[in-house]
Every structure is written in C-alpha cells, then in structure tokens.
Amino acid sequence: MESGLSEIGSTKMFDGFNKRYKHYSETLGCSMTFSIYFPPSSTSSSRKFPVLYWLSGLTCTDENFIIKSGAQRAASTRGIALVAPDTSPSEPHYIMSLLVYPVCIVTIWVLIFVGGLNVEGEADSYDFGVVGAGFYLNATQEKWKNWRMYDYVVKELPKLLSENFSQLDTTRASISGHSMGGHGALTIYLKNLDKYKSVSAFAPIANPINCQWGHKAFTNYLGDNKAAWEEYDATCLISKFNNLSATILIDQGENDQFFPDQLLPNKFEEACKKVNAPLLLRMHPGYDHSYYFIATFIEDHITHHSQALKL
Numbered sequence: 001m002e003s004g005l006s007e008i009g010s011t012k013m014f015d016g017f018n019k020r021y022k023h024y025s026e027t028l029g030c031s032m033t034f035s036i037y038f039p040p041s042s043t044s045s046s047r048k049f050p051v052l053y054w055l056s057g058l059t060c061t062d063e064n065f066i067i068k069s070g071a072q073r074a075a076s077t078r079g080i081a082l083v084a085p086d087t088s089p090s091e092p093h094y095i096m097s098l099l100v101y102p103v104c105i106v107t108i109w110v111l112i113f114v115g116g117l118n119v120e121g122e123a124d125s126y127d128f129g130v131v132g133a134g135f136y137l138n139a140t141q142e143k144w145k146n147w148r149m150y151d152y153v154v155k156e157l158p159k160l161l162s163e164n165f166s167q168l169d170t171t172r173a174s175i176s177g178h179s180m181g182g183h184g185a186l187t188i189y190l191k192n193l194d195k196y197k198s199v200s201a202f203a204p205i206a207n208p209i210n211c212q213w214g215h216k217a218f219t220n221y222l223g224d225n226k227a228a229w230e231e232y233d234a235t236c237l238i239s240k241f242n243n244l245s246a247t248i249l250i251d252q253g254e255n256d257q258f259f260p261d262q263l264l265p266n267k268f269e270e271a272c273k274k275v276n277a278p279l280l281l282r283m284h285p286g287y288d289h290s291y292y293f294i295a296t297f298i299e300d301h302i303t304h305h306s307q308a309l310k311l
C-alpha cells in the first residue's frame, strides 16, 4: 500500500519551516502524523541536513516538542533538521474491507472508518496504550500487535524520509527524547550504534524494568518474559558495552514529580560506571518534568549532537 504522504501544516520559524505530515504506516497499520523542522536553506548550496530525531513522552503527540521546546532556534543556526514522530499508533483511518454476503454470494468492498485501533482498554489510562504511550518497542502480545513503535522509528520513518525528502541526509542522524521518549532514545541508540551518531535525554525512564510505568507497559506489551523486558531497558543494555566512545548526555530536574521513582537515572549512572561508558548526567535544582525544563537546556543538547554530527 502507498504511504499516502501528505503535508498537513507549514509554519515559518527562525527562517526555516515547521512542517507536519500524515501518512499510512504499514508497520503500525494506521495513519500517523510526524513533524519536521527544516532549517533555512542557503540557495547557493545543495547541502543536505543531518537529522535529529526527537521522541516525546507519555500523553504527547508529534506537536508537543515542536510547539513548546524552542529547539528550532538552535537547529536553525546549526543546520540540523528536527524530526518528531507521534508516540503511539493512534490515528483514525479508513480500511477497505471485503464483505461476502452469505445469501446472495455477492462480494462487496466497503470503506470502513476505524477510530483508534479498536483494542479494548487502549484509551483507559494516560500511561499505557493509544494515548501517547507506545514505549518505542515492538509488542509481542497478540492483543497489542500494532504497537511496533521501535520498528516505526528505526526502520519505516527513516526510509520514508530518505525517499521523500532529498534535503535530508538520514545517514547522519542522532536521537534524543524526554521521559518515555528518553527511554526510547537511549534504547534505540544502544541497539543501533551504526545508525545514530549520538544520544541525549531529558528525564528518561532509565530503568523501566524497575518502575511502575515500565512494569505496566512491559507486562502488557511483552508479557512475562523478563529477558524481553531487558532488551528495552537502557540500564540493562548499557551493561553489555565496554567500548562506547560518544558521551551520553542526560539532564534531570531535581524537582521532577516523577523523580526518582519512575526515572531512576542513578541506576543508569551506576551501570555506566561499571562498564566505563561516558555519561554526563546533569542534575538541575528546582526544575520539574515539564517542557519549561526542556526549553531551558535544549540548546545544550543541540550543541551536543551537532558536535557528533561534525557540524
């Protein structure tokens, strides 16, 4: 099936453009939205922009980061494109369905409107399911089989970008995120060191197998198989490395309402120390979990990634 990529928004900012797109995702089996900030292009150069993927947290769409972070100021200056996907399969879509009418033996094609993915319980809580809580993993449980945000972010989206946006150089990519998206950024980076030049995170869920958010999501998406849980836990994954060279940047607010119980950055720090993984964990007195915190320090993250992307 065609991706049906269409532009649904365009707003000028810092001489570049925030663009919003909709497409049908084969991986997730539904329509998805994502946003790209394109820095200003110099008319005299055909230079392609490297990409910084941003993964947002619980309850978010692709728009929270674009609207609230102010990251475009530094991205414009540095010449980095920002790509922000949605956080779970959630968009309403139409499907073609074949009906076989039993009496007349007539086959009829009908267009059926599907709101969400129609999975029982998908919208019951803010920290699980369709309301922005895909956790950037590939679910193994039949009921949640459409929840394959890991494959969507790592495979489908970069392919879609490289096929449709000649101004992007998806071979030069870095990844960052917040909270659930910080967990996504760290795990995706550690599992794909060949695809991403650097990683950073704000208040990531750094050890999900040991917190309530992680338990709820992993039990539902992955079942009882604890080995499968560890494959999506940054603290477990980092323990497997002893030759990481690029510094991992993490910012954590000390007044964060979810710190430390849901986030556990200290567990990640301990694991990094054991394998000599370079980690810069910055604790910030007074800051909470919000986008005010992210907006305050996002420029440092853009600088961190622009160095790795050699800009």
Ligand SMILES: N[C@@H](CCC(=O)N[C@@H](CSC=O)C(=O)NCC(=O)O)C(=O)O
Pocket: 056, 057, 058, 059, 060, 064, 068, 126, 178, 179, 180, 181, 289, 290, 291
């Ligand atoms: N509704 C919840 C709080 C939800 C929340 O704080 N979401 C964060 C991400 S949390 C981890 O993944 C967020 O980024 N929200 C969107 C925003 O624009 O701020 C509650 O009531 O506790």
